[in-house]
Amino acid sequence: LVARTRTTSGEGLLARWLLRPADRADAIARQAAVTELRRKLDLREEIALLGEDIRSGVKTQSITGWGAAPDVVFHPALRSLCLVLSVSGAVFLIGFFANWLPLWPLLVIVACNFVLMFALRTRVSSILAGVESSGRDLTILSLMVKRLEMEEFESDRLRLLSANLEISGLTASRRIAKLGRLIEFLDSSDHILVRAVRPLILWNEQLAMALEAWRRESGRHVGGWIGTMAEFEALSSLASIAFERPQWSFPKLTECSSGEFHAEALQHPLLAPAECVPNDVSLGDGARLLIVSGSNMSGKSTLLRSIGLNAVLAWAGAPVAAANLTISPLHVGASIRVTDSLQEHRSRFFAEITRIRQIVDLTHRGPPVLFLLDELLSGTNSHDRRVGAAGIVHGLLKAGAIGLVTTHDLALTNLDEDETVGISNVHFEDRIVNGEMRFDYKLRPGVVQRSNALELMRAVGLEV
Structure with a gap:
């Protein structure tokens, strides 16, 4: 493209x-x-x-x-x-x-x-x-x-x-x-x-x-x-x-030193327009962190990629896949597609925390960081994930960063109990129609209320 x-x-x-x-x-x-x-x-x-x-x-x-x-x-x-x-x-x-x-x-x-x-x-x-x-x-x-x-x-x-x-x-x-x-x-x-x-x-x-x-x-x-x-x-x-892409728009570039990203009808730049479901995303003074919960295949990772790609396009001088985008200077730091390596003797969990360490280091220089963390710390147990995620997120926010975290672990959605740091919950959901899962890929406020993991396992023939 x-x-x-x-x-x-x-x-x-x-x-x-x-x-x-x-x-x-x-x-x-x-x-x-x-x-x-x-x-x-x-x-x-x-x-x-x-x-x-x-x-x-x-x-x-x-x-x-x-x-x-x-x-x-x-x-x-x-x-x-x-x-x-x-x-x-x-x-x-x-x-x-x-x-x-x-x-x-x-x-x-x-x-x-x-x-x-x-x-x-x-x-x-x-x-x-x-x-x-x-x-x-x-x-x-x-x-x-x-x-x-x-x-x-x-x-x-x-x-x-x-x-x-x-x-x-x-x-x-x-x-x-x-x-x-x-x-x-x-x-x-x-x-x-x-x-x-x-x-x-x-x-x-x-x-x-x-x-x-x-x-x-x-x-x-x-x-x-x-x-x-x-x-x-x-x-x-x-x-x-x-x-x-004549329907795309040029973003409004601001000088906000605290970091902001406000998008209307945001889409993934690489998806065909007919397949895209636009969503509004707002990060800044009101909510500096969005915790995105939702079932499998509902669109969480795609949302992170949409935000990251459009932020990169915006500061390169290009139009963005959104009706409107207001964005301040931001460094994008993403942990989305992390893999293990047998040759490097590195597990997936170690690869993830190494990537997160790099994102944390990025907060010490330049403009605020826009962090995008997909399935944060999914490679460890629930207790360590909860404690580790809270420490990582609050450390990033304290350093002036803004961003999103996706998760299947609903325990992480309780991070918004600390009302002093501007954390909000949003979610994607699915529906069962005639025995088939349907997704509308619309971002909604609050925490997701159901999971589709068991339905997916049964759909591929697993006895659960």
């Missing part, structure tokens, strides 16, 4: 956006850019098609490293000498064949050229080897760069990205086009006529100096160009969501 990037740098940037919430100003700027790109379907499709060629073999990290590599230094006197010898060689060659000049000056120039070629061989070969891979890859990227330069944007973020592609009045595509012409000359080095005169006019040496001059002037900007294209790809991916 989200990953529509084509380049490795675009994929990496989008992943960082999803893993680390942006600051409010940055997220709002992304929203404006995504809103504009949502309307520019042709542009997004053209960039995606160009990106397919890039994904097939372009190594953006190598290009960036090549552009930022230390300069290969040629003394100005050496460059002048190469130029004089090259021009002289061409003149004396023409003069010899036209019977204007004798042969011996031409032989002297050739001898000098061979000495110079031997002295410069290491530097020349390193320059040409770098251009062979990174330089060619950069010329492929220039197609995407040129397409972005042609577009006019309205939002501040996109206009800034477009401006980053112009340095000192010269666009990135024109700079890369100059590199492309030099690479074309390099490609012609193996032509039979060029090979015949290559030592005489110092063909490779002149090309190496020209290529190094280009890299010295423009190479430091290559990383910025690739970063600009990566950000455009990431924004385009978010715009694809907005285009394909």
Whole structure:
């Protein structure tokens, strides 16, 4: 749904956006850019098609490293000498064949050229080897760069990205086009006529100096160009969501320091709209913890995933699967799908408490934590679960976190007896209709009053 990037740098940037919430100003700027790109379907499709060629073999990290590599230094006197010898060689060659000049000056120039070629061989070969891979890859990227330069944007973020592609009045595509012409000359080095005169006019040496001059002037900007294209790809991916899910809305991002999450008609982003049952969820000043009880398959885990995924989308700058969402800066910490590991000698219970420890550590830095704990401490006995859950939950709330806990153990629903910390009970329920269980997936206040575990066991043929 989200990953529509084509380049490795675009994929990496989008992943960082999803893993680390942006600051409010940055997220709002992304929203404006995504809103504009949502309307520019042709542009997004053209960039995606160009990106397919890039994904097939372009190594953006190598290009960036090549552009930022230390300069290969040629003394100005050496460059002048190469130029004089090259021009002289061409003149004396023409003069010899036209019977204007004798042969011996031409032989002297050739001898000098061979000495110079031997002295410069290491530097020349390193320059040409770098251009062979990174330089060619950069010329492929220039197609995407040129397409972005042609577009006019309205939002501040996109206009800034477009401006980053112009340095000192010269666009990135024109700079890369100059590199492309030099690479074309390099490609012609193996032509039979060029090979015949290559030592005489110092063909490779002149090309190496020209290529190094280009890299010295423009190479430091290559990383910025690739970063600009990566950000455009990431924004385009978010715009694809907005285009394909027009019923979604952009969240209201607040600066509330105590943490809040208020959603109307919240849905799971990955479920088909026809299958979704929207629910309202409110966390903040009124209730900082929701204890979600309910029978098996009633929707508890899906609710946690819906909240977590939409919180991540919100602070990435994307629209969310809700009619309205008001959210403050939050770090999402989830313990939902925890498994044991035979290789790591780790039980499910130990894996769960290790994950919870990581969530607790998250409360010591950054914005408030939105914790999502599925079937808290289900791998231990009822007494230890009750004591442990109470300690964990109250510790998280004391640290300023907000969140949800799902449980089958109705004893945990008594945590709301402490009215000083803002704990509320909600539940999902099921019905038996003609011997079949039916779920409506609607979130209701209070504690669930029945369980369906025995009915499920009988439904699969167990005698209970």
